[in-house]
Amino acid sequence: MAELQTLSDTAQVVIDPVAEADLAWIEALDAQITGRPKPDYWRRLFEGARSEPGRSFFLVARNGSGRVGFIAGEIRAWEFGSEPCGWIFAIGVDPDNRLRSVGTQLFDAVCDRFRQAGVTKVRTMIAREAQLILSFFRAHGMMAGPFVELEKDLDE
Numbered sequence: 595m596a597e598l599q600t601l602s603d604t605a606q607v608v609i610d611p612v613a614e615a616d617l618a619w620i621e622a623l624d625a626q627i628t629g630r631p632k633p634d635y636w637r638r639l640f641e642g643a644r645s646e647p648g649r650s651f652f653l654v655a656r657n658g659s660g661r662v663g664f665i666a667g668e669i670r671a672w673e674f675g676s677e678p679c680g681w682i683f684a685i686g687v688d689p690d691n692r693l694r695s696v697g698t699q700l701f702d703a704v705c706d707r708f709r710q711a712g713v714t715k716v717r718t719m720i721a722r723e724a725q726l727i728l729s730f731f732r733a734h735g736m737m738a739g740p741f742v743e744l745e746k747d748l749d750e
């Protein structure tokens with residue numbers, strides 16, 4: 595009979611703003627998760643967080659052995675009539691360090707920064723079929739909001 599996997603304890607991590615030296619690791623983890631390397635995107639997030647530290651947040655989590663996860667988000671105001679709120683754009687935890695609350699600690703860290711900046715709501719957008727990330731955000735109390743995403747192919 596297969597053994598039930600016992601979830602291990604909470605990982606002790608330190609969470610800091612991403613440094614330039616972290617970018618290659620983040621790019622590689624994201625490419626592993628999504629299958630699509632996008633170094634320019636991560637560099638733009640890094641530059642944005644560096645130039646607007648009270649509005650744009652790009653954080654990395656480390657344990658005693660090294661980097662284990664990252665999260666990126668920023669405060670956006672009045673787009674589409676939405677009051678200022680925090681948006682989470684990306685989160686990733688190293689597969690060997692999952693289910694030990696690293697993602698939760700990153701989520702809490704970025705939400706703390708949003709709160710300190712004065713906003714009271716956090717949003718994200720994810721693909722419907724992305725069950726893992728959906729379960730994660732739902733576990734943190736995130737629910738469908740009042741906005742609807744609309745789209746159209748531009749070659750029509």
Ligand SMILES: CC(C)(COP(=O)(O)OP(=O)(O)OC[C@H]1O[C@@H](n2cnc3c(N)ncnc32)[C@H](O)[C@@H]1OP(=O)(O)O)[C@@H](O)C(=O)NCCC(=O)NCCS
Pocket residue numbers: 601627628683684685686687688691692693694695696697698699726727729730731733
């Ligand atoms: C989603 C992700 C960030 C979670 O990180 P994590 O450190 O493992 O998460 P946590 O240990 O903090 O889990 C918190 C809660 O999320 C939910 N969750 C996390 N992983 C889950 C899984 N594999 N299945 C179901 N629920 C899960 C659970 O409710 C969990 O709480 P519990 O352990 O008390 O049940 C991580 O799995 C990951 O990086 N996935 C890929 C993310 C991705 O696709 N990114 C690209 C788009 S931005």
